[in-house]
Amino acid sequence: MEKSSTGPRLWLGRLNESLVSVELLNAMRPVLREWVDRDSGALSYRLTQVLTGHGCFGQYLARREQNTACHHCSDDRDTAQHTLLVCPAWIRQREALQATIRPDITLPAIVRAMLDSEHYWRAVEAFAEVVMSSKEEAERRREAEALDPQRRPRRRTRASQTWSRYPALAGELGATVWGCRRP
Template sequence: MTTRAVRGYRTISKDAACLLAGAIPWDLDARAFADVFWRCAEARAGGSNPPPDVVRRWRNDARETAIEMWRERLENPQVSVDLVLAIRPVLKEWLDRKTGALSFRLTQVLTGHGCFGRYLCEIVGREENTRCHHCDADRDTADHTVMACPSWIGQREALTAAIGPDITLPALVRALLRGDPDWKAVEDFAEEVISAKEEAERIREREALDPRRRPRRRRRANNGDNNIPP
């Protein structure tokens, strides 16, 4: 459900999906609800009915506790390490933000799961190697695409002009949290660059299926024996 909410590929981890969706893991969320339930039950057992503002405060306290427990759980990530380390320092701000919806291509940039050589080769096995098809780099990743690939110099200049020279993943997350103008700058970069990479991938796939571009199979000599297939 969270993967679908952030428009991500099914290959992204549960931690990445929950973080991007701003969804506290269900076990911690359930613990928060249970805490509020038992506090209300204890108050009613004592003969009082807690007023709405008190219940609201209990809910906020329980949520704060759940977020802090989640932060501790993410202290030594085993999966989606770069994304977790980028969001964990600003976890509360990320969860409480009021604007900003993740697009399909922005999620690719944040997770590294998308139209990148590393993902296409090592995770889904659709390409033979991890090289970048847009420059001479041997390893195409989200970081390479955002910070280094010379094919995207123009888009990179527009991004740095909007959010500043630091375009590492933690800096992109902080930029998204600053509000609509910076969010749009990061999203525009992702949309333009990833859509171009996707189109290049579609062209490669069409060429691979084009029989005129396939190497011809060499016919085996049968030395005059008609029973041997060519």
């Protein structure tokens, strides 16, 4: 089966968008064709967060928190790279990942390892699942405790605005959708 050339063009277009991190650009460009043509390895929600830096990272959450600090250590800048490479809160998970794929777990090395082996892909995905789910749970606890009065509730504002724009949908359907949680 011949692969379409649309995939690489789509990925290149998205990689050139300003919202994509420089780290991801540098990691993906050398292996883009191989990444697009791979036969295995699906991107999970949490794996995507680690690769893109869009998730429970202080740098990303600063859009609503005005604070880039890591809530798990004393570092003043929490990024995907900080979480992956240096945050002491994740040392066990990091050591397990390094023992599985190799000591170099920079983003380019991880992307390369994911392409080299399905086993390595699963190891990176397991790291992302464990660490990001823990970070998300801590984020939910902080929101519930309302420790920072400048924090805005996650999603609730957006969802309530949506329902107010579509009052006919806000009845039973709204209650059902509102009760759903993303994995």
